[in-house]
Amino acid sequence: MSRIPLVVLGGFLGAGKTTLLNHLLTQTEHRRIAVLVNDFGPINVDAALVASHDGETLSLTNGCICCSIGSGLEEALTRVLERQPAPELIVIEASGVSDPKPIAQVGLSDPLLQLEAVVVMVDAAEVQAQLDDDLLGDTLVRQIDAASLLVLNKTDLLDEAALAEVQARLQKQFGALPMLRSRFAQLPLTELMQGAGVAHADSDAAHVAPPTDMGERQHDHSHHADAELDHPFESGSWSSSGVLDADRLIAALKSLPRSVIRAKGWVTTDRHGATLVHLAGGRVRFEKLPGTVSIQRNELVYIGLRGQIPAAVVAATLDGAHIP
Amino acid sequence: MSSQDVTVYRAKKILTMNPAQPEATHVAVREGRILAVGTQQQAENWGVARHDDRYADKVLMPGLVEGHCHLYEGAMWLYVYVGFYDRRGPDGKIHPGLKSIDAVVRRLQEAERELEPGQNLIGWGFDPIYLGTDRMTVKDLDRITGDRVVVVMHASLHLLNANSRALENAGIDQDTDVEGVTKFPDGKPTGELCEFSAMYPVMRMLGGSFRQLSHSPQCLEMFGQVARAAGVTTATDLVNELDEDNLRTLAEVTAADDYPLRIVPAASAMRFGRDTDNCVSALENLKSLNHDKLRLGLVKLVVDGSIQGFTARVQWPGYYNGAPNGIWVIAPDDLFHMVEHYHRAGIQMHIHTNGNEATEVTLDAIERALTLHPRFDHRHTLQHCQMASPAQFRRIAKLGLCANLFANHIFYWGDAHVEMTMGLDRANRMDACGTAQRLGVPFAIHSDAPITPLAPLFTAWCAVNRQTASGKVLGESECISVAEALRAITLGAAYTLHMDDQIGSIEVGKWADFCVLDQDPSRMEPEKLKDVTVEGTMVGGHAFDAPGRG
Numbered sequence: 001m002s003r004i005p006l007v008v009l010g011g012f013l014g015a016g017k018t019t020l021l022n023h024l025l026t027q028t029e030h031r032r033i034a035v036l037v038n039d040f041g042p043i044n045v046d047a048a049l050v051a052s053h054d055g056e057t058l059s060l061t062n063g064c065i066c067c068s069i070g071s072g073l074e075e076a077l078t079r080v081l082e083r084q085p086a087p088e089l090i091v092i093e094a095s096g097v098s099d100p101k102p103i104a105q106v107g108l109s110d111p112l113l114q115l116e117a118v119v120v121m122v123d124a125a126e127v128q129a130q131l132d133d134d135l136l137g138d139t140l141v142r143q144i145d146a147a148s149l150l151v152l153n154k155t156d157l158l159d160e161a162a163l164a165e166v167q168a169r170l171q172k173q174f175g176a177l178p179m180l181r182s183r184f185a186q187l188p189l190t191e192l193m194q195g196a197g198v199a200h201a202d203s204d205a206a207h208v209a210p211p212t213d214m215g216e217r218q219h220d221h222s223h224h225a226d227a228e229l230d231h232p233f234e235s236g237s238w239s240s241s242g243v244l245d246a247d248r249l250i251a252a253l254k255s256l257p258r259s260v261i262r263a264k265g266w267v268t269t270d271r272h273g274a275t276l277v278h279l280a281g282g283r284v285r286f287e288k289l290p291g292t293v294s295i296q297r298n299e300l301v302y303i304g305l306r307g308q309i310p311a312a313v314v315a316a317t318l319d320g321a322h323i324p
Numbered sequence: 325m326s327s328q329d330v331t332v333y334r335a336k337k338i339l340t341m342n343p344a345q346p347e348a349t350h351v352a353v354r355e356g357r358i359l360a361v362g363t364q365q366q367a368e369n370w371g372v373a374r375h376d377d378r379y380a381d382k383v384l385m386p387g388l389v390e391g392h393c394h395l396y397e398g399a400m401w402l403y404v405y406v407g408f409y410d411r412r413g414p415d416g417k418i419h420p421g422l423k424s425i426d427a428v429v430r431r432l433q434e435a436e437r438e439l440e441p442g443q444n445l446i447g448w449g450f451d452p453i454y455l456g457t458d459r460m461t462v463k464d465l466d467r468i469t470g471d472r473v474v475v476v477m478h479a480s481l482h483l484l485n486a487n488s489r490a491l492e493n494a495g496i497d498q499d500t501d502v503e504g505v506t507k508f509p510d511g512k513p514t515g516e517l518c519e520f521s522a523m524y525p526v527m528r529m530l531g532g533s534f535r536q537l538s539h540s541p542q543c544l545e546m547f548g549q550v551a552r553a554a555g556v557t558t559a560t561d562l563v564n565e566l567d568e569d570n571l572r573t574l575a576e577v578t579a580a581d582d583y584p585l586r587i588v589p590a591a592s593a594m595r596f597g598r599d600t601d602n603c604v605s606a607l608e609n610l611k612s613l614n615h616d617k618l619r620l621g622l623v624k625l626v627v628d629g630s631i632q633g634f635t636a637r638v639q640w641p642g643y644y645n646g647a648p649n650g651i652w653v654i655a656p657d658d659l660f661h662m663v664e665h666y667h668r669a670g671i672q673m674h675i676h677t678n679g680n681e682a683t684e685v686t687l688d689a690i691e692r693a694l695t696l697h698p699r700f701d702h703r704h705t706l707q708h709c710q711m712a713s714p715a716q717f718r719r720i721a722k723l724g725l726c727a728n729l730f731a732n733h734i735f736y737w738g739d740a741h742v743e744m745t746m747g748l749d750r751a752n753r754m755d756a757c758g759t760a761q762r763l764g765v766p767f768a769i770h771s772d773a774p775i776t777p778l779a780p781l782f783t784a785w786c787a788v789n790r791q792t793a794s795g796k797v798l799g800e801s802e803c804i805s806v807a808e809a810l811r812a813i814t815l816g817a818a819y820t821l822h823m824d825d826q827i828g829s830i831e832v833g834k835w836a837d838f839c840v841l842d843q844d845p846s847r848m849e850p851e852k853l854k855d856v857t858v859e860g861t862m863v864g865g866h867a868f869d870a871p872g873r874g
Contacts, residue, residue: 039599041602070594070595072565074533077528081528096658102503103521105502109522109524111494139651284501
């Protein structure tokens with residue numbers, strides 16, 4: 001059974017998480033997205049879209065559902081995982097004061113889930129003051145540190161000079177983390193998902209085919225999409241032959257530049273044999289392939305913000321995964 | 325028995341907790357309420373009465389009131405108790421504390437033999453803090469025969485230990501790169517899993533949820549039995565999700581004459597976030613379920629985490645071991661909003677603040693709400709309030725707040741607070757009942773069961789003696805007298821629930837809720853207070869033997 005992709009959405013109160021979730025729930029077509037929110041209050045869905053509402057779950061006519069976390073993420077997540085048919089994407093909204101990182105890791109521990117990204121939103125106009133606040137500063141730092149993608153929202157409230165100042169401050173404090181600007185929480189989350197998840201739209205079987213097919217698949221998915229330039233993401237790939245050293249592969253993936261938001265590979269390692277490998281939220285995970293499968297060539301695809309991935313550094317780093 | 329019938333109970337002694345009439349020998353009961361209390365003649369003034377001498381050689385106190393515990397204490401007893409200290413179960417028996425990992429394994433092995441094929445073996449109450457440097461691993465749990473999933477929940481419920489079968493079924497192995505999955509030096513998981521993401525795959529596999537289980541008639545029954553064994557006649561459920569079906573079951577079970585407990589749930593404010601109106605209207609509707617033994621109306625807010633988990637929000641100089649500051653569960657800005665709105669709606673709030681930074685922000689929020697919307701006798705209560713400074717207690721007093729202090733912490737985690745979390749200075753003033761008493765803050769003391777055992781007389785012992793598990797006395801000047809502690813577990817707790825007009829003392833007009841003891845706790849050596857035996861209870865005129873004694 002293929003794992004359900006998971007995105008965790010963090011960010012302080014007022015950063016625009018709910019607006020983003022409203023977009024996601026209502027502007028998605030033909031995807032069963034399950035969104036777990038802290039409370040329904042601010043979720044504002046056109047009544048015509050609501051198929052049913054049983055107090056804990058809001059079902060939409062487009063197949064999406066919105067579930068209340070209430071006071072228990074564990075129960076809410078279990079309810080969602082038990083749904084038939086299974087959701088195609090799960091988005092967990094971390095509460096405004098929580099650290100999204102420990103929540104996101106459930107997408108690395110549970111066999112039914114695969115973490116794709118930790119998206120953290122900040123209010124461009126407020127983030128500096130929040131970072132300097134005695135009571136909130138440490139909470140903000142933890143949230144931003146957890147981000148695989150930081151969204152600087154409400155950029156309409158600032159002029160370019162002020163925005164540049166905010167970005168400089170964030171870069172100084174947090175290093176080169178992938179940062180996107182947005183207004184009114186308009187964010188190409190679906191594109192990010194398609195790029196990051198690379199495989200999820202297809203069956204995994206497609207990826208254990210000979211490498212020529214993989215090249216085509218990759219071409220179809222990423223370069224083609226890149227050419228349209230309608231979203232800010234860019235993907236790249238790395239391939240090699242031979243058996244990789246599992247521990248070196250893990251170390252190499254974890255030392256990739258932070259601009260790599262997500263990576264996924266079909267590789268053979270000394271410890272796993274033919275296996276899928278994921279990098280998400282800065283952590284590495286393997287996913288067993290059926291025993292009959294063999295992989296001809298190690299193939300890894302990754303995604304980041306356009307123009308921000310140093311391909312040579314990525315390649316050099318991943319080359320270190322070989323058995324010396 | 326007609327409702328007009330009067331029963332006069334004679335006791336060796338009655339400690340009324342009413343300072344105007346501290347002691348008595350007879351109490352007359354009609355329609356479940358106290359009709360008269362005092363001498364035999366006083367009790368017989370109402371005319372023909374049935375005389376009942378069952379308590380002739382016992383001491384009666386008002387039924388004890390547990391102001392901070394959770395219904396899921398009842399659900400825990402579905403599993404095997406493997407804690408370090410003795411604990412009384414719903415059967416009334418002492419489940420002996422297990423002093424080593426080997427002893428835990430042996431206890432689980434015994435329990436394994438009782439299980440049906442395919443059933444999971446689950447232990448609870450484990451706490452390695454008392455076992456020195458020993459940590460439980462798969463090597464220990466894999467010694468248990470039977471090829472089952474074996475899971476041991478820690479006392480805090482923030483950790484568990486799993487056996488190899490459980491890890492395998494949950495998909496946790498050497499490659500699981502998640503914080504909280506503890507590994508051996510060779511990279512294999514030890515089976516100790518900490519916090520949500522590490523625990524979730526195992527918990528999901530076990531199925532069920534404490535919230536649902538806790539409201540099952542079986543678990544409510546066990547909760548009632550544990551309370552009854554401890555002399556408790558009113559207990560809180562201090563975070564209830566307000567699931568209507570669950571509350572209907574609760575209303576039904578508690579309404580029965582043979583259910584030995586009044587239950588006071590507090591609605592989870594976290595479930596409603598800033599949408600306080602929604603919570604208030606849900607409570608208004610659900611209050612139709614209220615009866616003499618079920619009382620919905622309180623709202624619970626949780627501001628921060630726990631001190632021993634390093635998740636409490638603490639002020640300068642922070643954690644003694646240098647751990648980073650803890651977490652907000654409700655953001656300060658939301659707290660201001662929620663406190664103002666619940667306060668204005670006339671709701672009584674019970675607010676969890678463990679660290680002194682959380683306490684400070686809460687005091688600011690309440691001060692603001694009171695300035696905007698003055699309100700007498702609100703009795704908002706700070707729950708735990710473990711690190712409050714004398715200055716904060718002065719604010720608590722000035723703002724008309726109550727404090728429910730976590731006295732049991734001194735015994736169970738006092739040593740850890742000295743060595744790891746707070747250091748000696750602040751550990752000495754934790755759970756400062758003495759300061760609360762001196763400053764006139766209305767206060768109660770609590771167990772937070774199932775986190776620590778539901779046993780108010782033990783909690784009173786903790787507040788009186790302030791002795792840690794290793795035998796140290798923490799902050800002698802914060803010790804309170806036996807009389808003050810007995811008041812805290814009766815009238816003190818009743819006051820924090822706004823129920824001091826109905827329970828908490830033996831006075832005319834109040835419910836005939838009693839705790840039956842073999843000795844007079846007010847005359848005992850303070851260090852023996854925890855050893856007094858609870859013989860039974862009476863709730864609304866219905867007598868109950870302590871479980872295992874009847």
